[in-house]
Structure formats: structure tokens, C-alpha cells
Amino acid sequence: MATNFAALSVAEVTCRGISVAVTLYLAQALGATGFGRIEFAFNIVFWLVLLVREGLEVIAAREIARHPQLIRPLVNHVLAVRSVLALGLLAGLVTVGMISLSHAVDRAVLALYGLMLLTTALGLDFVFRGLERVGIVAISLVVRTSLYALGVALWVSDASRIVWVPGCLVAGEACGIALVWGRYVRKFGLPRPTLRGSRSLRVFLRRGKPVYLIQVSQALIGSVDLLVVGLLSRWADVGLYSAPHRMVTAVLTFGMIFQQVVFPSLARSWRDTPAACRRSLDALVRVLMLGLVPLAVGATVLAGPLMRYLFHTEYSGAALLLAVGVWRAPLLTLAFLYQTTLIALNREAVGVRLLMAGAIGSAPLVAALRLAFGLLGGVVAILLTGLALVAAGYGRLAHEGRQPSWHHHLGHPIAASMAMVPPCLLLVRFHVLAAAAGGVVVYLLALAALGGLRREDLRTILGREPVGPLGGR
Structure with missing residues (x-):
């Protein structure tokens, strides 16, 4: 893996x-x-x-x-x-x-x-x-x-x-x-x-229907805000909205790749006990949060200098969109990981209705907030949708007895991320790249001081301690 x-x-x-x-x-x-x-x-x-x-x-x-x-x-x-x-x-x-x-x-x-x-x-x-x-x-x-x-x-x-x-x-x-x-x-x-027509094709399509609905819903949630903004705005405003949207999408890609890589292992874990599945999912969630939370904090703090450094001055007005919109990365990545876990456990139909409701409701929510609060409203609408999906996915996994211990995953990355904020604000006076590099160093040092990533999490992710069919080690 x-x-x-x-x-x-x-x-x-x-x-x-x-x-x-x-x-x-x-x-x-x-x-x-x-x-x-x-x-x-x-x-x-x-x-x-x-x-x-x-x-x-x-x-x-x-x-x-x-x-x-x-x-x-x-x-x-x-x-x-x-x-x-x-x-x-x-x-x-x-x-x-x-x-x-x-x-x-x-x-x-x-x-x-x-x-x-x-x-x-x-x-x-x-x-x-x-x-x-x-x-x-x-x-x-x-x-x-x-x-x-x-x-x-x-x-x-x-x-x-x-x-x-x-x-x-x-x-x-x-x-x-x-x-x-x-x-x-x-x-x-x-x-x-x-x-x-064949039995295998019919079985495949029947099994694929709920998965297909889940993936379509996820795709709609990930792009509906830009589509709605495009329909309600001038091309220049669409370009302004698209610049930070593309940057956040690049971050989301790594979360999707992570899910694709761990999916075969999750697919085989359906034979394990709920406790064994929880341990594996705990490790995956903890690793994602250790990477995505500091990235979101750093992008929020340095949004203005980043937009001025990366894009033409024509896009400087998009700094607030980046500062707020970057939080869709941890929210949607976590929500989609929960749904991927349900698919791997043959429970794909469980979360289809809630996910489809979220996808269908996201478009009018984006439109309403866009008309009420401008371009920032479209960003906030997706954050609200992502938060609701995280809660819904966690609830479905809890119903199956396979939910992760979410309260164990945020303490270390949030504390270490807060420690890196002052150095970022200080170093940005010299250059935004110096601020980003300094923030990374301080975050890693703070994370190490707090205990960082546990050794057993690394062993679980690397597959060094496979879980047996009865959940034993």
C-alpha cells in the first residue's frame, strides 16, 4: 500500500x-x-x-x-x-x-x-x-x-x-x-x-447503482458552486472565483488519491470485526488531518500574499475566497473518506439518500448565498454542505459500529497549527515563501513535541500489521 x-x-x-x-x-x-x-x-x-x-x-x-x-x-x-x-x-x-x-x-x-x-x-x-x-x-x-x-x-x-x-x-x-x-x-x-445480457452484467450494474449515485453526488458537491457562480456572474467574476477554486481542488486531489490507494485494503476489511475496522479507519483519518489542517490554517493566514504572489494583480480580490474556501479540503476529504469506507464495506446504499439530498440541496444553497452575499456566499455554502456530510457519514459509520474516534484526530494538528501562525505572520514581511517554509518547520517541531503521528498508525497504513479475519493482531 x-x-x-x-x-x-x-x-x-x-x-x-x-x-x-x-x-x-x-x-x-x-x-x-x-x-x-x-x-x-x-x-x-x-x-x-x-x-x-x-x-x-x-x-x-x-x-x-x-x-x-x-x-x-x-x-x-x-x-x-x-x-x-x-x-x-x-x-x-x-x-x-x-x-x-x-x-x-x-x-x-x-x-x-x-x-x-x-x-x-x-x-x-x-x-x-x-x-x-x-x-x-x-x-x-x-x-x-x-x-x-x-x-x-x-x-x-x-x-x-x-x-x-x-x-x-x-x-x-x-x-x-x-x-x-x-x-x-x-x-x-x-x-x-x-x-x-448476462448474469454478471446485471449483478455488476445492480451493485454499481448505489456506488454510482454516491460518486455522482460527490462530483456535484465538488463543482456545483463554480457552475452556479458561472450562471449568475460575469465572466470576469467567474475567473476571480475560479483561481482559488482551482488551488483548493489541487489539494483535494491528494485526498482522492489517498482514498483510491486505500480502497482495496478497505474492501478486504469487510470481513474484519468492527473494532479492527475502526482501528484502521482511525489511522487513516488521523494521517489526513495531520496534513490537511495545517495546510488550511497556513493558506488562511497567508491568503493575501499567496494570491498576489501566484496570480496577476487582477486576481488580488480573491484572497478572502481562498482564506475561507481552503477549508473545504479537510471537510470534503473527510466526508468522502467516510463514504468510501461505506462502499468498501458493502454498505453503499446506507448513505445514498443523505448524500443525494446534500448534493441536490447544495445547488439552491449556493445560489441563495451567492445572491445574498456575493462570491463569498458560494464558498460558504459548500463549507456548510461539507460539514453536514461529515456529520452524516460519521453517523452512518456509527450505526455500523465502525466509526473513527474523531475527537482524537484534531487536537495535535490544531495545536501545532496554532503554534505556526506567529512565525508565518512575522516572516511574511520578508517573503510569502519564507513564511510558508517557516510555518512548516514550526509545525513539524510542535507536532513532534506533542507526540506527532503514532508509530502504530504508521504500521497500520504501511500494512506492517495486517488485521486477521477475527480482528486479531
């Missing part, structure tokens, strides 16, 4: 670094108006991409982790179902774009981003995630992002070249997915997608 997490983490650090550089470049090259246009179109398609990918991939990875002999029939069914879904969504997206968007450039940008639906439908990353052989997945991620960045650097110089942005992204995605296909074909042979 540790090797897989390290491989994906290195790939994600590389990809996030490249993506941040591309985002900063595009924000300046396109201006707030152009940046708002591509971010709005991207988030529409991103949500549709998750409809195609997330639900089916999660359930397929779970079944592959438990039954590797089912890889070929599962791949054949997943490819067929996703391809049909992607073609339908792409046709609908293009039609809606032609009707609702008045500018030809906006229609072209949306349609080009829509091609990601087809590349996503053909993705086979879930096979190697389920087998816990993620090396090729990590390489593929780096290739996709690198080609995208290279294309943007070569062909996007100002707002008149805006249509090249989605074109470069789709081309990079296609090349990365082709690498994974090459590995799969060499190992398992050429897939033969089929929709023909």
Missing part, C-alpha cells in the same frame, strides 16, 4: 505542479474573463466526466481487488456501458451548448472539452488500481499532464488562442490512456466490449 501511495503521490505532485504552472500561465495569458470562460466550460465537462468514470470504476476496482479472475469480463462490460453513456452525454452537451451559448468561441471550447467524455470512457486505470499495480497509472498521469502543458506553452499566447486549451488537454489525455491500453493488451488481450 505504501509503495502504491508513494507512486501515485509522486505522480500527483508532479502533475499538480505542472497543472498549477499551467493555471498561473493561463490566468495571466487569458485574463480574468478568458480564464473564467475556460474554467466554467471545464467544470461542466468535468462533472459529466465523473458521471462516466467514478461510479463504475469504484465498483469495478472493488470487484477486481476481491476477484482478479473477473478482470476481462468486467472490462468488457465497463467499456461498453461507459461508451454508450459518454456518446449520449456528448451529444446532449453539444446540443445544449449550441442552444444556450451565443458566442461561437464558447460553443467550440465546450465541445472540445466534451471530447474528454470519450477518452474517459476508454480509460482502464481501474484495472491496475484494483490489482494494486499503479506504476503504469502514475506514468500515464504524468504523460497526460506534460503533453497538455507543452501544447499550452507552444500554442496559447493570448485570449485569441483560447480554443487550443481544451484541444491540448484532450490530446494529452488520449496519449496517457493509450499507454495504459498498451499494458492491458499485452497482459490480458484486446478487450471486446459487449452489452449483451
